[in-house]
Amino acid sequence: MSSPCDPKHAPAGDVGAALMMIDSRLKGIYDGATETDPEQRALIDQYTASLGPRGANAVLDGTCTLIFMFMKWLRLAYEDHGKDVIEYVVPNLVATMRMMPRSVRPEAIPTMAGLLIAAGTGLSPNLWRKQYGFWTKDEMTPLEVTAFLLAEHINRLTDDRDFATRMIAQALPEPDED
Known part of the structure; x- marks a missing residue:
């Protein structure tokens, strides 16, 4: 029986954005930034505002697609070593999010x-x-943090700072060349 939460029913969204x-x-973290560069944050905020509601929803869907793809890769990697991805990834990410109370409010962590x-x-x-209902504004940053932490986890496992990004970029369809 197919689940209503089967990925084949989900929009991929704007994975590129x-x-x-x-x-x-x-890149900001790897370059030693401890805080988000205000200029970078302003550019991201400006870009996000320019998307409009449909575009923002597409980026939201794209972020969920990234989380799915990252977890799929991690699941396969951990299974290759006889380990369970949920046992090894979820507690670590939850513990990390708990140490980020300004970015991830405690009530967003269970979600x-x-x-x-x-x-x-x-x-x-x-x-x-x-x-469980529509996404809330308070869940947007934790969602981004979740995708970020998964990418960083993959990069640490592979000892390659660009692995997670490159893996997804290579999986994206090439734009049609006319």
């Missing part, structure tokens, strides 16, 4: 853990979340 935002954050578990079991994180 979501990836650009996560990659920008990764983010649920998204990770949904993706780790092969369900669409976005469709899983939507069954």
Whole structure:
């Protein structure tokens, strides 16, 4: 029986824009930034505002697609070593989010853990979340943090600062060349 949260029913969204935002954050951290560069934040905010509601929803869907793809890669990697992705990834990410109270409010952590578990079991994180209502403004930063932490986890596992971004970029369809 097919689940209503099956990824085949989920919109992919604007994965490219979501990836650009996560990659920008990764590069900032790897370059030694401890705080978000105000100029970078302003550019991201300006870009996000220019999208309009449809575009913002597409980036939201794209971020959920990234979470799904990252968790799928992690699931396969951990299974290759006889380990469970949920056992090894979710507690670490939850613990990290708990140390980020300015970015991730405590009440958002269970939702983010649920998204990770949904993706780790092969369900669409976005469709899983939507069954509980619409996304809230307070969940936007934690969602971005979740995708960021997954990408950073993958990069650490592979000892390659660009692996997660490159993996997704290579999976994206090439634009038609006319």
